[in-house]
Amino acid sequence: MSSTQGKAIQCKAAVAYEAKKPLVVQDVIVDAPKAHEVRIKIMNTAICHTDAYTLSGVDPEGLFPCILGHEGSGIVESIGEGVTSVKVGDHVIPLYTAECQKCKFCKSGKTNLCGAVRETQGKGVMPDGTSRFHTLEGKDIFHFMGCSTFSEYTVVADVSVVAIDKKVSLEPASLLGCGVTTGFGAAVKAANVQKGDTVAVFGAGTVGLSVVQGARMRGCSKVIVVDINDEKKQFSYDFGATDFVNPMTDLKDGETIVNKLISMTDGGLDYTFDCTGNVHVMRNALEACHKGWGQSFIIGVAAAGQEISTRPFQLVTGRVWRGTAFGDIKGRTDMPQLLDDYEKGLLKIDEFITHRRQFDEINDGFEDLHMGTCLRTVLKF
Numbered sequence: 291m292s293s294t295q296g297k298a299i300q301c302k303a304a305v306a307y308e309a310k311k312p313l314v315v316q317d318v319i320v321d322a323p324k325a326h327e328v329r330i331k332i333m334n335t336a337i338c339h340t341d342a343y344t345l346s347g348v349d350p351e352g353l354f355p356c357i358l359g360h361e362g363s364g365i366v367e368s369i370g371e372g373v374t375s376v377k378v379g380d381h382v383i384p385l386y387t388a389e390c391q392k393c394k395f396c397k398s399g400k401t402n403l404c405g406a407v408r409e410t411q412g413k414g415v416m417p418d419g420t421s422r423f424h425t426l427e428g429k430d431i432f433h434f435m436g437c438s439t440f441s442e443y444t445v446v447a448d449v450s451v452v453a454i455d456k457k458v459s460l461e462p463a464s465l466l467g468c469g470v471t472t473g474f475g476a477a478v479k480a481a482n483v484q485k486g487d488t489v490a491v492f493g494a495g496t497v498g499l500s501v502v503q504g505a506r507m508r509g510c511s512k513v514i515v516v517d518i519n520d521e522k523k524q525f526s527y528d529f530g531a532t533d534f535v536n537p538m539t540d541l542k543d544g545e546t547i548v549n550k551l552i553s554m555t556d557g558g559l560d561y562t563f564d565c566t567g568n569v570h571v572m573r574n575a576l577e578a579c580h581k582g583w584g585q586s587f588i589i590g591v592a593a594a595g596q597e598i599s600t601r602p603f604q605l606v607t608g609r610v611w612r613g614t615a616f617g618d619i620k621g622r623t624d625m626p627q628l629l630d631d632y633e634k635g636l637l638k639i640d641e642f643i644t645h646r647r648q649f650d651e652i653n654d655g656f657e658d659l660h661m662g663t664c665l666r667t668v669l670k671f
């Protein structure tokens with residue numbers, strides 16, 4: 291039993307007080323976990339584009355003050371009553387897509403979305419409707435995506451955490467909390483791409499490049515990356531792309547990215563993936579699909595008020611528009627397989643860690659995201 295069990299802990303966290311403002315690194319109080327809750331000592335956390343999206347103020351579910359962060363790993367410090375999924379000392383990854391294994395969604399066999407805690411998660415509180423985070427003055431701070439990994443200690447629901455093999459280093463494991471899992475899962479689980487398929491990936495960040503490695507692992511014949519930044523070209527080839535197209539520089543006069551992709555693939559792609567969050571790119575991704583069977587997956591998160599559009603004829607003629615959260619991965623069931631793929635060298639994770647920083651430098655970490663040379667900055671406590 292840890293000496294802090296059952297007690298509140300004072301520790302360091304990065305608090306987002308207002309949209310568009312730097313995070314404030316300060317001491318906060320983290321309550322002990324209640325029934326069916328787990329308190330985790332976070333060891334590493336990366337910054338995902340979605341953290342920046344919510345901090346920018348365009349997330350309809352964005353609440354302030356909050357503790358952002360959802361791509362992390364750590365060690366269970368204590369557990370509340372009734373927790374059986376993990377034990378003190380386990381190495382874990384918090385899951386923004388819970389898996390209760392009991393709700394209608396979990397039992398459907400049709401989705402990885404879980405209904406157990408999603409409603410309270412979106413309201414920035416624990417399932418009982420209260421927060422475990424407070425300022426030293428006693429003011430509540432909201433949770434984020436059920437994870438809040440930008441804190442030395444966090445509390446999550448027991449359905450929102452998975453224990454992992456202690457052999458796997460916690461630093462790369464943190465990236466399985468979101469970006470790598472989402473992209474890889476989108477390719478191998480959601481789309482279930484097969485040998486010989488043609489694939490285009492729009493946006494060569496960690497999510498897009500993880501789609502690329504999933505597609506190459508399955509033996510796809512063409513994996514075309516589309517990105518507006520040439521600095522992403524080498525990354526794309528390193529993760530297995532067969533082609534790279536920069537729509538800003540690689541199109542002939544009058545040529546569109548859709549025409550170009552269709553001409554490169556004898557009529558269009560079997561699968562396309564939007565990993566940008568740009569609704570115009572989402573349209574291009576759909577329209578670059580092959581008539582009759584091409585499927586386009588939306589992964590990117592678009593700002594409040596943004597809507598997608600296309601001619602309905604695109605769908606009448608057999609193209610399919612879909613979306614995926616967390617790559618359709620069920621965090622507690624599927625994570626061991628991803629870790630196994632990593633340990634066997636089939637899934638690259640370390641290669642995404644382009645920057646490392648101490649936790650105090652978190653605001654610089656957000657700046658890193660704007661550099662073409664940054665895939666992920668991992669922060670260490």
Ligand SMILES: NC(=O)C1=CN([C@@H]2O[C@H](COP(=O)(O)OP(=O)(O)OC[C@H]3O[C@@H](n4cnc5c(N)ncnc54)[C@H](OP(=O)(O)O)[C@@H]3O)[C@@H](O)[C@H]2O)C=CC1
Pocket residue numbers: 338339340343468469472492493494495496497498516517518519522565566567568571588589590591592614615616617659660661662665
């Ligand atoms: N559905 C889900 O479960 C998840 C969704 N997401 C979302 O997925 C998206 C990708 O995340 P992440 O990989 O972390 O983000 P990144 O910002 O690292 O990657 C996005 C990439 O897209 C590029 N890009 C921007 N605009 C265009 C364009 N018009 N055409 C082609 N490429 C473009 C960016 O270039 P540049 O850097 O020059 O702007 C960047 O290289 C985000 O929207 C994120 O919120 C993330 C995780 C899970």
Ligand SMILES: N[C@@H](CCC(=O)N[C@@H](CSC=O)C(=O)NCC(=O)O)C(=O)O
Pocket residue numbers: 338340341349350351352387403408468591614615616
């Ligand atoms: N809060 C936003 C939607 C944000 C969103 O789409 N989140 C993705 C994960 S992004 C990870 O980096 C997701 O999985 N969504 C499914 C979910 O249940 O949240 C909004 O309200 O628009």
Ligand SMILES: [Zn+2]
Pocket residue numbers: 338339340341360361468469
């Ligand atoms: Zn994310």
Ligand SMILES: [Zn+2]
Pocket residue numbers: 388389390391392393394395396397403404405406
């Ligand atoms: Zn469930």
